Amino acid sequence: MYGRCGRVDDARRLFDGMPARTVFSWNALVGSYLSSGSAGKAVRVYRAMRASAAPGSAPDGCTLASVLKACGVEGDGRCGHEVHGLAVKSGLDKNTLVANALIGMYAKCGMLDSALRVFEWLQEGRDVASWNSVITGCVQNGRTLEALELFRGMQSSGFGMNSYTAVGVLQVCAELALLNLGRELHAALLKCSSEFNIQFNALLVMYARCGRVDSALRVFRQIDEKDYISWNSMLSCYIQNGLYAEAIEFFGEMLQHGCQPDHACVVSLSSALGHLGWLNNGREVHAYAIKQRLHTDLQVGNTLMDMYIKCDSIECSAKVFQSMSIRDHISWTTILASFVQSSRHFEALEMFREVQKLGIKVDSMMIGSILETCNGLKSLSLLKQVHSYAIRNGVLDLILKNRLIDMYGDCRKVHHSLSIFQTVEKKDIVTWTSMINCCANNGLLNEAVSLFAEMQKANIEPDSVALVSILVAIAGLSSLTKGKQVHGFIIRRNFPMEGPVVSSLVDMYSGCGSMNYATRVFSGAKCKDVVLWTTMINATGMHGHGKQAIDLFERMIQTGLTPDHVCFLALLHACSHSRLVDEGKHYLDVMMSKYGLKPWQEHYACGVDILGRSGQTEEAYRFIESMPMEPKSVVWCALLGACRVHKNHDLAVVAANKLLELEPDNPGNYILVSNVFAEMGKWNSVKEIRIRMAERGLRKDPACSWIEIGNNVHTFTARDHSHRDSEAIHLKLAEITGKLSKEGYTEDTRFVLHDVSEEEKIDMLHKHSERLAITFGLISTRPGTPLRIAKNLRVCGDCHEFTKLVSKMFEREIVVRDANRFHHFSGGSCSCGDFC
Template sequence: MTKQVLPLIEKIPQTILGFLESSPSYWSSSLSKTTQAHACILKSGAQNDGYISAKLIASYSNYSCFDDANLILQSIPDPNVYSFSSLIYALTKSKLYSQSLGVFSRMFSRGLIPDTHVLPNLFKVCAELSAFRAGKQIHCVACALGLDGDGFVQGSLFHMYMRCGKMGDARKLFDRMPERDVVTCSALLCGYARKGCLEEVVRVLSEMESSGIEPNVVSWNGILSGFNRSGCHKEAVVMFQKMHHQGFLPDEVAVSSVLPSVGDSGRLDIGRQIHGYVIKQGLLKDKCVISAMIDMYGKSGYVHGIIKLFEQFELMETGVCNACITGLSRNGLVDKALEMFKLFKEQKMELNVVSWTSIIAGCAQNGKDIEALELFREMQVAGVKPNRVTIPSMLPACGNIAALVHGRSAHGFAVRVHLLDDVHVGSALIDMYSKCGRINMSQVVFDMMPTKNLVCWNSLMSGYSMHGKAKEVMSIFESLVRTRLKPDFISFTSLLSACSQVGLTDEGWKYFGMMTEEYGIKPRLEHYSCMVSLLGRAGKLQEAYDLVRKMPLEPDSCVWGALLNSCRLQNNVDLAEIAAEKLFDLEPENPGSYVLLSNIYAAKGMWEEVDSIRNKMESLGMKKNPGCSWIQVKNKVYTLLAGDKSLPQIDQITEKMDEISKEMRKSGHLPNLDFALQDVDEQEQEQSLWGHSEKLAVVFGLLNTPEGTPLQVIKNLRICGDCHTVIKFISGYAGREIFVRDTNRFHHFKDGVCSCGDYW
């Protein structure tokens, strides 16, 4: 306290003075006492004393009254370091880091020099904000003041560099430290592990050994966690083995940290060894260990291990249950996962957002799209709020079955809870709208996104490609090239697929060459498949076959399948037989190749060969996948199978089909019997054509929706030429927009015309 203010202090009641000298926790327990003290200080005229004002600032700050504290600081004509440091400390403690840095800036502009108490707080602030530049500047100030040798300053500065990921600066500071302890060394080890620097980790461990500093379990756990987080799974496994070989007994944290890496690196053998160690050490009761073990078995494809572990774990715990659901779904056992999830609900388990998201994602990824949408509805009814992971997990289900109403609902939810800034949500919405036939909405979502990553660009390109809009895909690609993002192999897959949809062979060859020459991307099998399809569909079958034979990679089923499909379009039996034989060898249990070759024979009237193929399928126990279409009517998705006569409205559907058939004949349209792939008379062939699932779905939609309403149909197989002709006619005759998505692309029928231009 200054000598000039001592007489004034004597006028302040002793209770107030005692209050000012009391502990901060006492101040913060009573705001009224702080305001009383402030009033007395103002009456006495002692408010300009730096010591008293600093005490008041600290008192108000500890009660989170930062505006009052700041006003006092501004009113002091000649504040000292302690006045500022009190507010800096309190703001930092309350995690108001930007404000804390602002107060320091004001302090420094007044020419006040920070001390060894202020500097550690400032470095903590910079670490939390990842404000490396500001931290570096404050470091320079500390060096100029000769305070950089202080132990507390060094420690906080070191951790600041670590948090900012500046391992080089952290290492320089570490090397200058006169005394190092296991805590500092452990932090350095963890930092290098997070960067994936195995050699540096080994070097620091060696330096610790030569300095007599022995790493502890925390050191090893930091290494394992760091490598796991950085995606260096093999390194994590190596260090775990090193830890064990050096005599350290891994605890539950170490085991939980390394198991994800074991699963990601596919080392099931090591995973089983760790399982044995866990049993010996009695760690099987730890829920984190069990969850990590189940996750590891799931990633390794060892389903038996998942089920066995779950049965052994006595406590039904949410994290363990979530790991089971994810593990089973990942391995295609979604029915088992659903059964388990139902059991959890029946037992009144506290299912969280991860639980619901896991089962929704599992259903969407395994063809259980309707179940995924129903679970999403149940989740909201249960009062569990979807998050930025849930929405992208369920949107694919909407796209898969063109459940546009559900997709729009999810979009609305994302808007309400401010999730549209998330690139994963945005990409999923772009994909969903394009698969639901609303490519214009995909563009709207893309345009509204504040930030876009490569996944967003690829999603939009893929959507336009699916709709056969090659010019738009090429334009988007040019826009992508002008950004700082670099196209990847997925970008070129969309480009080549778009060229294939409309027969742009010259452009296809240009982009195919550009991949390697300009971007250093080696063509993958999917790129060759697109090129084979492009050439084959354009009538250049021999050129397509030559490309297959000259491939530097071994052609897979997609490449040969593209050639076989092209043979179907061009009615080329010789090449079809070559491609089919290759497919029979590569996928002996896939009936699709047999069916496609059979159809090629049937289109040529080669009925003996058709019978031979069908007999072979029968002897192998194969069955043709039936044509299936989906249509959404009044928020419900209906499934229609080819030739299904058990539909509830089959009489009305048949009557409507007869009406359309008569109108088509009046207009000169006759059935294309080339697509009636049965050796029966003409009338039966025509009837079989009208039994195709996409026709059933469209007519079902006409009967059950208001006039003028757009119809949307999803087909599990490629749309046939006769159905294409019929649906074109219906779009003009009934005045409907009809969207049909088959396995190849989208067809948008309107006013008797299709968006594909009859090239598909």
């Protein structure tokens, strides 16, 4: 009686005063402790019962069932196993009550296989409680599919479910998003049940997990006596489905009904406010948690940290972390991620060292954060150390391997990426995409295309990210045939023609020199966002159609879209390539005055380039001096290029010195400066520049041109004799040069930037890689076929003149993409207006 009234101490005193104790009195005391939440004391009473060995006090089935429940609560599998042994010895293991308790105990102790063996052994003695115990046990241990199979078995065995069965199976429906089965259970419960709150809460959670917020809300409204679980479940439902503002509104309703927030509510509310970025409201919740002493709860502390991070208040997050008396793995992972997110990389490293000192287990999530620190610090040596640490500690999972492939690729260590790629046994789509990206971003374009083919052979279906990656590689190769093949694949697989895929298709066709196809894809896209418009503006500008690019920009504005920094950058590049000086100045002003966008360094570089292309190099220099920020290398590079073309040698020297001062390890800058000095005839300065390059271990990328014939890409370097048709190519090139010479063509040896004889300069010009590629195209295609050439460096002025004459002589359209822009040659002229 005392036990049932919750007065366990009185029950204990009465028990201790008994002259003789029966099994009934022992069971009563065990049951009293168990029902009052003192499972450990219940187990100790059981041990005292066994030790007493008094007549009539041997444990019976009721005793064992109660003690087994206590062992389950305590998670004491060893004690539960001992009780199981006693049950077998005394023949009580065949008792259904004991067997059901054994199933529940083993499941709660994480020993599900033992629970399943007891269930299988029970066979004849099973009742509804037996099925409920084993189904619930499977759910508790995350084996939901087995729980579902057992429920089907229960039905086929003729057992009807009760409310406990329904709660267990509703959890399965929630985990596996089995909406239809959940609805069937809902209908069955409405017909036959009485324990509404338990079932309604389970139904509410099921509908929430299945994304049916409306159904969950209907269930919630049907609950007559709503408890904390009901309110918190509905609040969580809104948050799980991304309805954060609705969650805050629902919280107001909760307060109106007099339901004061508990720790679960604070956790849900903090999560919603974090996603909304409502910092002030988040602080109010934090203050409430402190006032109600809820902030000492570990989960509350972790959620408050995460909320502050999402609100970009890293300092507040760190203060919460410092105030926590108890921290778990999530706490440390969260604070690490916050330092990385805010670019406080050295603090992140210090925190990681603290984690190691304290002996806290490091997992892949922590390593992932530290890898981002390596990326932020641009430290290859640190990256290698973290990589080695992950291997030594056995935490190098697939996600980390995929990230390492990306990061080594960013460091231009493709061989490291490839080594990791080859160790992955079960490569997923992310693994393949990361390796394709790595190759594409490091100039290994053919390798990227080969990997894409291998991925398809491995039956890995490309997703939109993989398609974007391969389209970037194909654009780099200027392989129109391969681009069309991928486009065909996209159409056959019914990929939506929107977002990054359609933008990449436009960029690919543009990169392959086919503006007709690029325009067709753009026009066919139903949903045009700013990225797609920007891609088309950039493509049009790169092909020298500045006026069309401006028209596209104005059309975009008319649709109601707002241009961003990248869009204006594409537009300014278009103005630059077409020498639209007034228009370029206008849009640079519009960007700031109308749209409130502060120009990046790249925008200022475009402004310099626009002025420089029109010969206004002095004004371009004054423009640089007026910049509100310190000009970076991209700006000085633009000025140097303009000074080279327009022979402003004094300004060229100023720009060259600034460029090498800002980027002393960029080989491209040294080559550009060297070429400028060579054109000025300053051979001593050229020699000095080359010595400085050698001292820094810098090398010039060799000039390379390529052309696609059929389904193959043919690559040529200067003075190349490696091609199988080399002899025919060089004979044809000599023939073409001879014909052009008779018509008045004279080699412009100013573009040979070497201190050699005039004869050697002429010979060097004749063997430039783009001439070899063009000549191969002429002998490999039918008359009138357009030729598309790509080059990794800028086309020199003499090759530009040569190509203009060839386009007229052979009546061919020749499209050349160099490092700067597209050149469309036709009838003896070029789209760039000879600004090469």
